[in-house]
Amino acid sequence: MTDLLFDAILCALLVGLAWQALTSRTLFRAIVLFIGFGLSSALAWVRLAAPDMALAEAAIGAGLTGALLLDAAARFGRGTGSRGPGRSVPRSVALRAPAAAAALVIGAIVLLAARSLPDAPSSLAGEVAAAVERSGVRHPVTAVLLAFRAWDTFLELAVLLLAVLGAGLIAGAVTPERAAFERSVEMPLLWLIRLVAPGLVLLAGAVLLQGATGPGGAFQAGALLAAGAVLLELAGHPTVARLPPLALSMLWLAGVGAFVVASVVGLARGRLLLELPADAAAGWIHFLEIAASVSIGAGLVSLFLAARTAGEGS
Amino acid sequence: VNAVDGATVMLLLASAFFFLAGTLGVLRFPDALARLHAITKADNLGLGLLVAGLALQAGSLAVALKLVLTWLTALLASATTAYLIGGVAVRGRRDVEVDD
Numbered sequence: 001m002t003d004l005l006f007d008a009i010l011c012a013l014l015v016g017l018a019w020q021a022l023t024s025r026t027l028f029r030a031i032v033l034f035i036g037f038g039l040s041s042a043l044a045w046v047r048l049a050a051p052d053m054a055l056a057e058a059a060i061g062a063g064l065t066g067a068l069l070l071d072a073a074a075r076f077g078r079g080t081g082s083r084g085p086g087r088s089v090p091r092s093v094a095l096r097a098p099a100a101a102a103a104l105v106i107g108a109i110v111l112l113a114a115r116s117l118p119d120a121p122s123s124l125a126g127e128v129a130a131a132v133e134r135s136g137v138r139h140p141v142t143a144v145l146l147a148f149r150a151w152d153t154f155l156e157l158a159v160l161l162l163a164v165l166g167a168g169l170i171a172g173a174v175t176p177e178r179a180a181f182e183r184s185v186e187m188p189l190l191w192l193i194r195l196v197a198p199g200l201v202l203l204a205g206a207v208l209l210q211g212a213t214g215p216g217g218a219f220q221a222g223a224l225l226a227a228g229a230v231l232l233e234l235a236g237h238p239t240v241a242r243l244p245p246l247a248l249s250m251l252w253l254a255g256v257g258a259f260v261v262a263s264v265v266g267l268a269r270g271r272l273l274l275e276l277p278a279d280a281a282a283g284w285i286h287f288l289e290i291a292a293s294v295s296i297g298a299g300l301v302s303l304f305l306a307a308r309t310a311g312e313g314s
Numbered sequence: 315v316n317a318v319d320g321a322t323v324m325l326l327l328a329s330a331f332f333f334l335a336g337t338l339g340v341l342r343f344p345d346a347l348a349r350l351h352a353i354t355k356a357d358n359l360g361l362g363l364l365v366a367g368l369a370l371q372a373g374s375l376a377v378a379l380k381l382v383l384t385w386l387t388a389l390l391a392s393a394t395t396a397y398l399i400g401g402v403a404v405r406g407r408r409d410v411e412v413d414d
Contacts, residue, residue, distance in 0.1 A: 186397070186398065186401065188393065188394045188397045188398070189394055189397075189398060191394075192390060192391070192394040195390065196390070
């Protein structure tokens, strides 16, 4: 009963926050509501017994995206400005009627599709649970991501790499050597950074290793690393900004590179593509995960840096 | 109801009071500094009491310590952000005074 009540309140909160974020007049307000929405949906993932998703949603969906949006709003929209003429909700009936019609058609298609779903949900959970013993790790989510469906993770890392390269091209190369402690950092912020930045690196390592036995892994660890770097960058700390471009590129490439190494070594030894050897699967998975988390962290923070560089250029 | 459960209930109720008061303050207080005062009370005391109440139910020292660590982390973040936001608010106020 209490659970049901909690879930009902959470659902209402999610819908309410989403609506408020979409219809709010000022960008700043919309972004704060969006961050609240991200944190609430992380809670929803916890209620759905998907802690891996909850961690990723809180770290990337709410935290990193929120920081990116707030920074962009501060740079482009001067934070509290109204949305101006380009409002997302069309106002005239001439625009609203077709939009409503399109929404109705799409809604009807989704409804029809939902009705034609098989009664018994097809699930691979049983197969995964049966095979997780042989994967080299004990957490089924990690086994799927790094062993059974390693190919998907490989391509996801390639997508992230392309996104980073694209953002870098638009921003005119991410060469952040510009910032040498632009602003004097206020003392409490400096203390926070001294405590939190090394702490986040430790925490990322712990979350990464924990992925072998429970919720955690490369994506969450990468998000934590990126969060630490964003904190340093926002405070104007020179560590991230002074990273040589070549080093940053190596970090971007680490994840895809590790998967290429795993593929080539496997193929050379006569195994299938990305098939991990049974006796050394755990080691390979750790190798792939460490490289992936470094790449995810470097990639996410590079997207952030690219947005800042682009903002300064305009 | 044993003594530990009773203590937990009392702590959680006290925590809820501080969260409620803090939220009211954020909604009702007139300026940024007063609102910061309200929200940091909720963050610090409210969360502290909540953590104390939950730690009594934790069952193991490790879990209780993790809860306390969560509180300390929140304290660190809320104290720093309150200082930074407060600094911006005070500077903004000075700018206004100079403009007048």
